[in-house]
Amino acid sequence: MGRYFLSLLLLFAWQSASAQHTLNISVFDAHTKEALSGATIQLKGTATGVTSDAQGRAVIGHLPEGQLVVLCRFIGYEDHADTLLLPLPDTLRIAMEPKGEEMEEVVITSTRSNRSISDIPTRVEFIAGEELEEKGNMKPGDIRMMLNESTGIQTQQVSATSANSSIRIQGLDGRYTQLLKDGFPLYAGFSGGLGLLQTPPLDLKQVEVIKGSASTLYGGGAIAGLVNLISRTPEEDRDLRFLVNGTSAAGLDLSGYYGQRFGKAGVTLFASRNSSKAYDPSNTGFTAIPKFERYVVNPKLFLYFSPRTKLNVGVNLITENRIGGDIKYIEGKGDVTHSYFEDNDTRRISTQLALDHEISENSSFTFKNSLNHFKRQITVPDYVFDGTQRSSYTEAAYTLRSEKLEWVAGANLYTDNFSEQPTANVPLRNYDQNTIGAFLQNTWRASEMVQVETGLRGDYVNEYGFSLLPRASVLLKFSPAFTSRIGGGLGYKAPTIFTEETERLQYRSVMPVNDQDNKLERSYGANFDVNYRTSFADDKLGLSINQLFFYTRINDPLLLQPSLGNTYSLVNQDGYMDTKGWETNLKLSYGDFKLFVGYTFTDAWLNVNGNKTENLLTAKHRLNNVLMYEVEEKWKLGLEAYYYSKQRLTGNSTGKQYWICGFMAEKIWEHFSLFVNFENFLDTRQTRFDTIYTGTVTNPVFRDIYAPLDGFVVNGGLKLKL
Numbered sequence: 001m002g003r004y005f006l007s008l009l010l011l012f013a014w015q016s017a018s019a020q021h022t023l024n025i026s027v028f029d030a031h032t033k034e035a036l037s038g039a040t041i042q043l044k045g046t047a048t049g050v051t052s053d054a055q056g057r058a059v060i061g062h063l064p065e066g067q068l069v070v071l072c073r074f075i076g077y078e079d080h081a082d083t084l085l086l087p088l089p090d091t092l093r094i095a096m097e098p099k100g101e102e103m104e105e106v107v108i109t110s111t112r113s114n115r116s117i118s119d120i121p122t123r124v125e126f127i128a129g130e131e132l133e134e135k136g137n138m139k140p141g142d143i144r145m146m147l148n149e150s151t152g153i154q155t156q157q158v159s160a161t162s163a164n165s166s167i168r169i170q171g172l173d174g175r176y177t178q179l180l181k182d183g184f185p186l187y188a189g190f191s192g193g194l195g196l197l198q199t200p201p202l203d204l205k206q207v208e209v210i211k212g213s214a215s216t217l218y219g220g221g222a223i224a225g226l227v228n229l230i231s232r233t234p235e236e237d238r239d240l241r242f243l244v245n246g247t248s249a250a251g252l253d254l255s256g257y258y259g260q261r262f263g264k265a266g267v268t269l270f271a272s273r274n275s276s277k278a279y280d281p282s283n284t285g286f287t288a289i290p291k292f293e294r295y296v297v298n299p300k301l302f303l304y305f306s307p308r309t310k311l312n313v314g315v316n317l318i319t320e321n322r323i324g325g326d327i328k329y330i331e332g333k334g335d336v337t338h339s340y341f342e343d344n345d346t347r348r349i350s351t352q353l354a355l356d357h358e359i360s361e362n363s364s365f366t367f368k369n370s371l372n373h374f375k376r377q378i379t380v381p382d383y384v385f386d387g388t389q390r391s392s393y394t395e396a397a398y399t400l401r402s403e404k405l406e407w408v409a410g411a412n413l414y415t416d417n418f419s420e421q422p423t424a425n426v427p428l429r430n431y432d433q434n435t436i437g438a439f440l441q442n443t444w445r446a447s448e449m450v451q452v453e454t455g456l457r458g459d460y461v462n463e464y465g466f467s468l469l470p471r472a473s474v475l476l477k478f479s480p481a482f483t484s485r486i487g488g489g490l491g492y493k494a495p496t497i498f499t500e501e502t503e504r505l506q507y508r509s510v511m512p513v514n515d516q517d518n519k520l521e522r523s524y525g526a527n528f529d530v531n532y533r534t535s536f537a538d539d540k541l542g543l544s545i546n547q548l549f550f551y552t553r554i555n556d557p558l559l560l561q562p563s564l565g566n567t568y569s570l571v572n573q574d575g576y577m578d579t580k581g582w583e584t585n586l587k588l589s590y591g592d593f594k595l596f597v598g599y600t601f602t603d604a605w606l607n608v609n610g611n612k613t614e615n616l617l618t619a620k621h622r623l624n625n626v627l628m629y630e631v632e633e634k635w636k637l638g639l640e641a642y643y644y645s646k647q648r649l650t651g652n653s654t655g656k657q658y659w660i661c662g663f664m665a666e667k668i669w670e671h672f673s674l675f676v677n678f679e680n681f682l683d684t685r686q687t688r689f690d691t692i693y694t695g696t697v698t699n700p701v702f703r704d705i706y707a708p709l710d711g712f713v714v715n716g717g718l719k720l721k722l
Helices: 002-018 129-138 144-148 189-195 500-504
Strands: 020-029 040-043 049-051 057-064 066-073 080-086 092-096 125-128 153-157 165-169 177-181 204-211 225-231 239-247 251-262 265-276 291-306 309-325 341-360 363-380 383-401 405-420 431-445 450-461 465-479 482-493 521-536 541-555 558-563 567-572 575-590 593-608 611-614 621-631 635-644 658-668 672-679 693-695 700-702 713-721
Touching (some): 020 066, 020 080, 040 057, 049 057, 066 092, 080 092, 129 144, 129 635, 129 658, 129 672, 144 204, 189 363, 189 383, 189 405, 450 482, 500 558
Parallel strands (some): 020 092, 177 225
Antiparallel strands (some): 020 057, 040 049, 040 066, 066 080, 125 204, 153 165, 204 225, 239 251, 239 713, 291 309, 309 341, 341 363, 405 431, 431 450, 482 521, 521 541, 541 575, 575 593, 593 611, 593 621, 621 635, 635 658, 658 672, 672 713, 693 700
């Protein structure tokens, strides 16, 4: 009897065990196929749940036969539910879809690899889409504000009366940053002080910023980093948009863009007119905004010879007259006393050609060429600087791709010729600088967690010699929510007379540079960042954090110093300049609200001839705060507050700390929108708390400009999209 009972018990246990099942699960990104570690998997209606491992795998055991619902959740992704009938013969594969704001893939071109930003080892920041349009509402005529409101970037005004500006990244002089348009270096040298002012943003698709040494990518000049302005390209649907903007400072901006593809051909056309009357909100008597009138025309033709071969050619035409100075003189009321002015008359014509050909599924060839002719005449009382810069850029590159490796090899030639009309007090500053270079770049997908990008460039600059520029970057994907990048490289800058210091002097009495007295500035730098994103309250509250640390050192920096006969010379100093610090970026989102907070700490010093001094015009502490409220396709409201700490000025004086606040609103309909922007509504101006010149109004000596001069300005207008 006992044996019979035991047999029945064993049979029941065996049948019960045979009814238990194991569910194997694999969780991955629906687009990248990347395994998702840390996803939460739960059986709906029960307390049973597991978490996916580093390979995205999970196992749930002891499940009864029959129907069940598996619910999968992961930060930044839509919830996913599967209804199953056990037993299941294979592993359950769960493809998770990123949430709406993550679904549009951002492709970066500045690193030459045309990869998604999430898969690039080099740290690249981008401004695109709605953010680009919001910044365009605030300053439709140029891109200064768009860049200045990013952490680690400061646009430095170098002329008190004409508002000429340069871009500084992480505390370094503007000449150490490369400004590109679609990968073409068009704004270097003589034109650098006006490049930011002469670039309206309406035709831009996105802006890509690489901070830190990037000379390996496009050659010398990118010691502090590079900014690549990416233009819109034609699509099958017509893209026709117009912008009209007026300001309380008597400014007017008119811009239009058209783009469309017709089978094997496509066109884009951008045109703008930007102007302003002379404006002086202070009692100094000098223009805070100069009188100017600028025209820009940029047509492009796109040819699609086959699915594998395409060509685009374009021409960029710019003409501008800009005059600032004594407000009475500019308005035609000048006399012997009120006679100071600074007149900039510029003409630019540049061409761009780009050919892309896919040789096979895994290889491609690109060819680029641009020609640039830039003429600028600067006139001040008793002095004229009249020069012409002719430059060209030619590049050929070959790309080879495999499952885990991508190789890019190429060569380029950059020519830069400058000539000026003779002046009485100094020799001609003419030069003919040619650079030939070759580069090799590799991107290696070592594993799902590690990607490595390495590069090597060799440049030969006539009269200044050879530079070898290695760089390396590593991307670590600990999980889709937690990533890190580390990178660094070498750089150089060839000497010319065009710096922020010489621009302030209108190049007056500045002696030439040459290979007998000067040499290349050489640098090295590194950066490291950590990115983390998460959500709370059932994904209603989103949080993302980026923490960046940076260091750059420039040996033998080229600085301006007084010379014999009341002249100035650019001299390579015995020593170095270095800048170090960090950037913290935080984004919070809740419903229709988004809060952006950015903090930049910059510690920049000059160490020459045994003396250590703080770098000029560098705010050690900067705070960016932006609160946005957006109802999709209906309303946009934005409130901004930016803080700048004290800055060291020429002559060992110190500028005062200040805040700048602004408010923007836009009402959106299907084909048009109305916007208004109250910029700097606290009326923060250097002329309110400090002086901008010494001497007399007839012969002023202008001080460093470290704060706004135009104060509170309201602008508003209309945008059409047809």
